[in-house]
Amino acid sequence: MVTSEEKKLEYYKALVEKDPQYDGTFFAGIKSTGIFCHATCTAKKPKYENCEFYLTAQEALLAGYRPCKRCSPLSYPNSIPKEVEELIQAVEEHPEKRWKESDFRELGIHSATARRKFNEIYGMTFVQYARARRMGIAFKEILRGEKVIDQQVALGYESPSAFHDAFTKIMGNPPKKANIKLIYANIIATPIGRMFSLTDENYLYLLEFMDRRGLEREIERLRNKHNARILVSNTKINKELERQLALYFNMQLTQFDIPLYKDGTDFQIQVWNLLETIEIGQTVSYQELASTLGNKNKVRAIGNANGANKIAILIPCHRVIQTNGELGGYGGGVERKKYLLSLEQKLKSIRN
Known part of the structure; x- marks a missing residue:
């Protein structure tokens, strides 16, 4: 995400003025609608405070935004091939799905074709696109700390089922029994990308870059192993982790002092x-x-x-x-x- 105030103001001005020179330079995430757009989108312009700016579509997807249907930001610089449009629509209908060869066959699309065309247009494979969209839905919930049903409306799902499936596939269902362990999620901004942390009051369980391949499976395995539900709360461990990471990236810390839960053989x-x-x-x-x-x-x-x-x-x-x-x-x-x-x-x- 673009964090420089000067650059954000520049991009916002380009968005308001629909400046075509900026198409493909940035993607604008609109907090109030949950979509991301090109600079030249003809939709009503949002307030500055409702905008976040990203340099790649994958970043916008991971932040939980879906492509705007009016300006089709993912079509730049070419029109979207028909099979790619079908795949994007299929992801929106079932964001929780992990795609297999049989799924492509049902749509009459070869998986290699999907991989090649997505790489040509977006610089990422279809599987990476679907994963980024799926993870973005879960992260959106974590970033806002709101109830799933509230986020479902913001993201544009007419029924809560698709959103709920995409979120709970990774984070788990709400705890129903007293013996379920609670682990808390947070997102930490660093100069080289946002990181996802899982902590409780005693340990740090996981710290990964949000775009790491296989992250959602790591989260699921950890959740299942500990019979846990992942909720949103800034624990003492995470606050200290944020503090120490900030010092580290500012070249003021050489040794971390965080209790780690090493989950391995x-x-x-x-x-x-x-x-x-x-x-x-x-x-x-x-x-x-x-x-x-x-x-x-x-x-x-x-x-x-x-x-x-x-x-x-x-x-x-x-x-x-x-x-x-x-x-x-x-x-x-x-x-x-x-x-x-x-x-x-x-x-x-x-x-x-």
């Missing part, structure tokens, strides 16, 4: 504990970690454990690189990994 936890010993500003290879654990053949297993880490930044899997010095992968994306390592190099030089 004995081996995974062993690897995560080892990751926490890597000093800020340092990197190690998967091979070095394997040697430290006494088995140089466990490189792949260590890579898998690294990828299974649910607490980004605090358990610093971004500090693990390939033996040849290349960065390797990162669940939050390689660009974020570069940013974090660069930030920590500066932190190290300041500390020394």
Whole structure:
């Protein structure tokens, strides 16, 4: 999301004036209607305070906005092919659905065609689009902290069933029994994207970038394992997490002090504990970690454990690189990994 006040004012002026030079530059999320638009949308212009601006359609979708039917922001710069229109409509009708080959066959569309056409037009696959829309619905509820039925109306669903299915698929149904555990969700803004946190009064369970692939399954698995319902509340743990992350990104903190719930196998936890010993500003290879654990053949297993880490930044899997010095992968994306390592190099030089 665009946070610079100067840039937001620039984009709002372009939206009000329907400036065609800005089409494709930003997407305007309209809080009062739950839609996102192009700069040249002909709909009545909202108040400035009701606007949020995004640089990509995926960001707008993850924030819970649906495409405006009047200006069709997802059609820029080309008209939308018929099969893509059908797929977008299918997502709106059943946002909770996780698409399988059989679903594409029912619509008479090949999954490879859907993948290619969405990539050509939107820079993301259809599965990424559907996931972003599904996650955005859940996150919208969390951001506002309102009842599902209220959000259902704001998002434009005539019946609460589709919205409810999309939300509860991830977050669970309201607690009916006293023995259900309550875990609380929040969204934390950082310079490299919004992060999703799950905490209770004792631990941080999950901290991930909101656009991470597989995030919703992580949330579901955690919820099912703990027989939990995920609600909205800013716990003491989350408030402290926000404070420490702000200090970290402002290069004022080198060591986090948040109680973590490490939800994994004995081996995974062993690897995560080892990751926490890597000093800020340092990197190690998967091979070095394997040697430290006494088995140089466990490189792949260590890579898998690294990828299974649910607490980004605090358990610093971004500090693990390939033996040849290349960065390797990162669940939050390689660009974020570069940013974090660069930030920590500066932190190290300041500390020394």
